[in-house]
Amino acid sequence: MAGRLAGRTAVVTGGASGLGRAIALRFADEGAFVVVGDVRSDPREGGPSVAEVLDERGSFHEADASRSDELGRLVEAALEHGGRLDVMVLNAGIAGRHSKSLLETSEEDWDAIMSVNLRGVFLGCKLAVAQMLEQEPIGEVRGRVVTISSQHGMVGPPGHVAYAASKGGVxxxxxxxxxxxxxxxxxxNALAPGKILTxxxxxxxxxxxxxxxxxxPFHRLGRPDDVAGAALFLASDDCGYVSGVNLLVDGGWMAY
Ligand SMILES: NC(=O)c1ccc[n+]([C@@H]2O[C@H](COP(=O)([O-])OP(=O)(O)OC[C@H]3O[C@@H](n4cnc5c(N)ncnc54)[C@H](O)[C@@H]3O)[C@@H](O)[C@H]2O)c1
Structure with a gap:
């Protein structure tokens, strides 16, 4: 299959819904075999599951992104298919009821957010980098890791202490x-979405x-495809000399 990721294998965590789903489907449209992990299979936004849409272009696995063994199964699935892991997207993240201001945040809230948003990203990076160092480069690159941060990892959003700390850590x-x-x-590289409607x-x-x-500043809020386009850049050969950036996809949120 032709495309900017033809013949490549990718893992996307938290890929059943929202941004992860859009990233997984965009990668598949560009020729990648995409291994998706999530704790649920039905999209939060409704519609067909990512497994149904991917069909033979990827596989879905129930996998908790805060657990090394379950992340390891995703890497294994990529290796079984393509013998290598070209792209790791660490997208799974939570906020919701655990995301509050300092005095309202319990130790359980803090741990719940950190375990997925930061510890899970650390674990996923560790597995991905270990595998990438074992494989031969394609061109000059052995592999590409894309973490999903947030504009809220760069500023203090009112009332979201654990979430902001976790994303700053990412x-x-x-x-x-x-x-x-x-x-x-x-x-x-990190990709920092602004407000994207999921x-x-x-x-x-x-x-x-x-x-x-x-x-x-832009005249609308973000769409998952806005983030998928930026993720495709960071995952593809077009990204050959970009590393260590936190690429904002925020309609200008952080410009002032
Ligand atoms: N949507 C935004 O405006 C926005 C802005 C900045 C950053 N982000 C970040 O982007 C990422 C995706 O956000 P979204 O809006 O698509 O969220 P979402 O809630 O729509 O989708 C997240 C997906 O991750 C899965 N997930 C949650 N915990 C998991 C776990 N432990 N293991 C595996 N999967 C898990 C969920 O089941 C869900 O399918 C998150 O890291 C989020 O913090 C989103």
Missing amino acids: VNLTRQLAVDYGPRGVLV GSPEQQDPETLAYSYART
């Missing part, structure tokens, strides 16, 4: 790994929406 973890593994041909319209919080519109 941004600097990404820089660290770009520095440590660039010499051996692994590119590591889930169903009924799941949107009107207050968050109003705040997001007020913060976003």
Whole structure:
């Protein structure tokens, strides 16, 4: 199959819904074999499952992105298909009821967010980089890791202490790994979405929406495909000398 990821294998965590789903499907459309992991198979936004849409272009696995053994099964599935792992996208992340201001955040809230958003990304990076160092480069690159951070990893959003801390950690973890593994041909970048509409319209919080519109200079909020396009760039040969960046896809949110 032709495409910018023809013949490549990719893993996407949290790929049943939202941004991960859009990334997985875009990669498949560009010729990749995509291994998707998630704790649920039905998309939060409704519609057909990612497994149905991928069909033979990938596989779906129930896998908790906070657990090394389950992340390891995703890497194994990629190796079984293509003998290598070209792209690892660490997208799974949570906020929701655990995301509050400092005094309301319990130790359980903190641990719940950190275990997926930061510890899970650390574990996934470790597995991916270990595998990538074992494989021959294609051109000059052994593999590409894409972490999903947030504009809220760069500023303090009102009332989201654990989420913001976790995403700030992802941004600097990404820089660290770009520095440590660039010499051996692994590119590591973060992608920072601004407000992207995921889930169903009924799941949107009107207050968050109003705040997001007020913060976003562009005339609309983001769509999952906006993020998928940027992820495709970071995953493809077009990204040959970009490493350690935190690529904002935010309609200008962070420009002021
Ligand atoms: N949507 C936005 O506006 C936005 C903005 C900034 C950053 N992000 C980040 O982008 C990523 C995706 O966000 P989204 O809006 O698509 O979220 P979403 O809730 O629509 O989808 C997340 C998916 O991850 C899965 N998931 C949750 N915990 C998991 C776990 N432990 N293991 C495996 N899968 C798990 C969910 O089941 C779901 O399918 C997250 O890391 C989020 O923090 C989103």
